[in-house]
Amino acid sequence: MNAPDADAPLVERVKQGDVKAFEMLVVKYQRRIERLIGRMVRDVDLVPDIAQETFIRAYRALPQFRGDSAFYTWLYRIAVNTAKKSLMELKRDPLVTESARAGRDEDEDNPRVENEPSDAATPDAVLASKQIAAAVNFAVEALSEDLRQAITLREIEGLSYEEIAELMNCPIGTVRSRIFRAREAIAARLRPLLDTREGDRW
Amino acid sequence: MAIDGFDNISKERLSALADGELDPAASTASCAAWSQDPQLRADWHAWHLIGDVLRSEDLATDPRHDRAFCARLRSRLNSEPVVLAPAALAGPFGSRLERPSHRGRWTAAGAVAAGFVLVVGTFAVVRPGESPPAQIARNDTAIAPSVTSAPAPEVSTQPVAVVADSKVIRDAQLERYLEAHKQFAGTSALGVPSAFLRSATVDSAAR
Numbered sequence: 244m245n246a247p248d249a250d251a252p253l254v255e256r257v258k259q260g261d262v263k264a265f266e267m268l269v270v271k272y273q274r275r276i277e278r279l280i281g282r283m284v285r286d287v288d289l290v291p292d293i294a295q296e297t298f299i300r301a302y303r304a305l306p307q308f309r310g311d312s313a314f315y316t317w318l319y320r321i322a323v324n325t326a327k328k329s330l331m332e333l334k335r336d337p338l339v340t341e342s343a344r345a346g347r348d349e350d351e352d353n354p355r356v357e358n359e360p361s362d363a364a365t366p367d368a369v370l371a372s373k374q375i376a377a378a379v380n381f382a383v384e385a386l387s388e389d390l391r392q393a394i395t396l397r398e399i400e401g402l403s404y405e406e407i408a409e410l411m412n413c414p415i416g417t418v419r420s421r422i423f424r425a426r427e428a429i430a431a432r433l434r435p436l437l438d439t440r441e442g443d444r445w
Numbered sequence: 446m447a448i449d450g451f452d453n454i455s456k457e458r459l460s461a462l463a464d465g466e467l468d469p470a471a472s473t474a475s476c477a478a479w480s481q482d483p484q485l486r487a488d489w490h491a492w493h494l495i496g497d498v499l500r501s502e503d504l505a506t507d508p509r510h511d512r513a514f515c516a517r518l519r520s521r522l523n524s525e526p527v528v529l530a531p532a533a534l535a536g537p538f539g540s541r542l543e544r545p546s547h548r549g550r551w552t553a554a555g556a557v558a559a560g561f562v563l564v565v566g567t568f569a570v571v572r573p574g575e576s577p578p579a580q581i582a583r584n585d586t587a588i589a590p591s592v593t594s595a596p597a598p599e600v601s602t603q604p605v606a607v608v609a610d611s612k613v614i615r616d617a618q619l620e621r622y623l624e625a626h627k628q629f630a631g632t633s634a635l636g637v638p639s640a641f642l643r644s645a646t647v648d649s650a651a652r
Contacts, residue, residue, distance in 0.1 A: 258530030270490050274504045274511065306529065372507055398499045
């Protein structure tokens with residue numbers, strides 16, 4: 244898709260010295276980056292550390308980012324390089340191929356690389372994840388046709404507001420409002436699962 | 446935390462920003478609102494989580510993990526020098542401006558120097574978008590000395606020492622990149638601003 248990079252306004256803010264705009268990008272991409280690293284790294288406990296390092300490196304390198312690719316493509320590359328580098332430094336078995344990943348349980352002789360449950364893999368966390376996925380799907384099903392179509396075209400198809408407006412035959416302002424209302428409706432269903440219990444806030 | 450009407454306007458703007466569909470001025474305002482309003486931050490997270498889950502269910506993560514991750518990163522970012530775009534800066538020192546609030550021992554001279562850097566940077570920001578090739582080349586090199594700017598002994602006072610502590614300097618790949626670009630650095634790009642830098646740091650050292 245050659246649509247303009249949706250992150251461009253935030254990237255521009257960061258370049259002008261707005262560190263909060265970078266935090267916004269972190270909140271947006273942290274899950275994807277952790278999943279990517281998790282596919283490369285055997286030790287799940289290392290994943291958050293490498294993801295942290297990825298974002299810090301990206302932040303430092305951002306002045307060199309010229310927007311030749313999408314921001315996420317650039318970030319993705321940094322994550323891959325950071326993961327490779329971290330693993331080489333730690334002299335651990337670096338890359339996990341798909342087959343090694345599938346056969347992990349069988350050939351796991353060495354207790355050193357045994358996957359300990361981290362906060363991303365505890366039964367609690369797994370349950371929370373499943374509940375969230377179920378709540379999102381349920382909430383999307385419950386949306387009106389207009390809202391569901393708008394949010395789907397945006398989030399799944401990655402279309403711009405202009406393209407959605409054309410497809411849905413309505414003004415861009417309506418698209419913007421429908422997407423926002425769809426998000427709010429889904430978020431409302433999620434809120435009981437997302438609300439902070441220990442008093443820590445976003 | 447605002448309620449209802451006004452709140453919805455700023456939320457809808459934030460939603461448009463999430464899609465890259467907000468103009469620069471409104472984006473600036475929206476970022477500012479985000480940083481001040483925990484509810485907007487919670488919404489921002491929820492919306493992106495929703496988008497991720499719609500695209501792929503295995504991206505449904507425990508929100509506690511997300512929150513802890515971001516809190517940890519925020520504290521690391523707070524000890525990072527603020528980055529400024531090279532395109533916006535003419536001098537080699539400008540792309541990494543130290544943030545006084547995180548550097549307790551900033552001297553007045555240092556602060557004045559930083560102010561000057563900021564002014565230079567601001568002028569560069571309003572420069573027309575189409576830069577000639579020479580300008581781009583200078584911008585490339587502009588980052589290099591600021592990250593590794595420890596070479597001259599008299600420059601290696603407070604701010605530089607902090608940058609030198611960071612891991613960037615030990616990154617061999619980046620190091621090579623910076624070296625390569627330093628070779629092409631025009632003397633005009635380096636000479637004048639480092640003179641400013643030197644005098645500022647000497648001043649601060651003299652205190």
